Amino acid sequence: MTDIAQSGRVTATPLSLSQAAPGDRRTSRLMSAVRGLFGGEQDDEARARTDPPSSPRDLYERIGTFLFNNQLDPLPTHYELAHAYISGSNRRLAFAVDRAIERDGILRDEVAEAILAETRTDMSAAALHKLIDEAQVGLATVAGVVKQSGADAQAYGEALEDKVAGLAAQEDVSQSVSALVFLTRAMIEKTRAAEHELRQAGKKMAALRSSLVEARRQADSDQLTGLANRRAFEALLARSVTEAKASQKPLSLAFCDIDNFKLINDKHGHEVGDRVLQFVARLLGEISNDKCHVARHGGEEFVMLFENIAAEKAFEIVEEARRSLAARRLAAKDSGEPLGQITFSAGVAQLTADDAKGRDMLRRADEALYRAKRAGRDQVIVA
Template identity: 45%
Template sequence: MIGAHSSSASPQHGLTDRLARWAKGLSGRTDEPEEVEITARARPGAASSREINRRRQLYADIGDFLFAHDLDLTPTNFSVALDYLTGANIGVEKAIRAVMMERGKITNGWIEALAAEQRADEVTPESLATMLDKVEENLGQFTGLMHESRKSAKDYGAALQEQAKDLASGTDGEPVLARLVGLTRSMVEKTRAVESQLRENQKQTQALRSSLESARRAAEQDHLTGLPNRRAFEGRLRDEVALALSTREPLSIAFCDIDHFKTINDTHGHDTGDRVLKFVAGLLAKVSDDRCHVARHGGEEFVMLFRGKTAAETCEAVDDVREDLAGRSLVNRTNGERMDRVSFSAGVANVLAYDDPRAALKAADRALYLAKEHGRNRVYLAAGPE
């Protein structure tokens, strides 16, 4: 089931007046604040009047959002509100939209949990600093061993040359040979010690390489489904856009969101919900190859990127997976009960139709939202940029 729709959002107003009243209350003034003509007094190189008005409106929108939900004025709340209202983070936008549809309001605690979840798959600065310190330590040890080895070889060569002179002169032959044997034995012992330290250093380097690889996987893989996560997908999107532009191939993106997933969790439990996520991830992953990349974008949402397929062809490919899932009869492994039909909705957009890939992501997300609104279990194609 495929359709095409578009949507838009309306701005909010009001923070400027609130801030003015708040500032007036702090200063004890009772007169109305003066209207400031910023355009006439703007310094050279300052933002234009239009840009200033746009910023003011954004501040007003953020303020209205925070006040409407009775949220504290914290950096985290402000950042989440900014991401939601500007669409800078689609994961945040979808999460807020979902909880507002369900509860009508968000809370400080919910935002803190959302922020923590977004940071969960990140490699922390502390862990990276520890690994880099270890790299530097190993490099320092390796450099020291090389210097020591070179110095030992140089000293041995000089001593050997000196003893060779005595041997050539024919004086004290036996003592010279004994000294040569001693020098050689000492050099062999030093070489063995260096080799042993190098082997130990190599083991530490291999362990460090394994740790770095694990950190990279943790930063780019979803631990539940085994699919790449949002971080990895964003990097892949940049690469695929560049490749599609160079090869002049079409590039399309699809957002897929499992329908009524909260009901699945509430009815059958989170363990079953996790198994449903992994099952859907497996169906989507079956179509992936070097020209189709699938990732878990967060929650019950997946994202697919198709190079070489038009948006219409991508709709058909995603719709085939949708039909496959909707036609299956899944069973709750815990109690053997048959589950209600599990399905997903999807939105598709042509990435190269937009100046910024993030705009294509938003377009696919809007199409997905409309697919949800119009009955779910369907794929909608975004109408394209205005």
């Protein structure tokens, strides 16, 4: 039998030079980009809640202002809390945030985490993706300016150092020139310090962008099985249908459902039921490749999308997986109690010219699945 395993700000002294420093314009762009990302200070933060955002950009700027004024790092969880607070989508959260700010003056990090954990209502994946996209655009802009500004600061410092070395080498140096040399050397040090600050800021932004990428991955994944979730699958299905219609290449889909799964939960408990789901997910996941995509559709249902594969071939692939599962004899890991034979039924459908959208093919696969159920389960039927 097979056991089911558990799965600091730098202030530069300006010099009176005939031309502006090479990095001045880029520094201005950097500050503009940072303000755009984190929001400028406002005298009346309450505007974020009393007036609805006039546009997505307005909402994004208010989120930045909220994070900045409350000294919260721009982390995905903080974006989620700020979005719910400012958009008014979670009244319980908004009330808790208002009370915390009234009590402490600002929303402290640990309080924000506690409020989010207590009031989270599973923000829609679409809304979270939109927020991540907006944050990544802002970070990309700032990161680009930081990188170029750091290079400008380094080049400016090197140019100043060369000029000062030339002045200091002259034998007849007036007092005013000596003072200029002194001030310029001081400016070189400040430029070097600024360059270091910019490099550190760049590293922090790179780390934050990585955390946003991870947030996107989590938003697309089913927490129990690690497979793609329903939202991610539906997005992939829509793209694949468009591509298949344009290329005239076949596209097939399989809708799978574990047989008598409720009986497993009722007899052995939900923990064992979860392990069965994870086991089936791993088995189906072994089929996954660049042309076959597997996702958990919900509950005990799984979907498989076959790109450039006709229904007959998709049937063979799913049928092989069905036979492999049916041949296993599973036992509960903790008690060793046999679970009996675990099987699934499936329906397969191929995209046709009459299918306007992916849901039409999915519906036909679902109908074939239920024909398989009515015919005795543990079988695959092609629509």
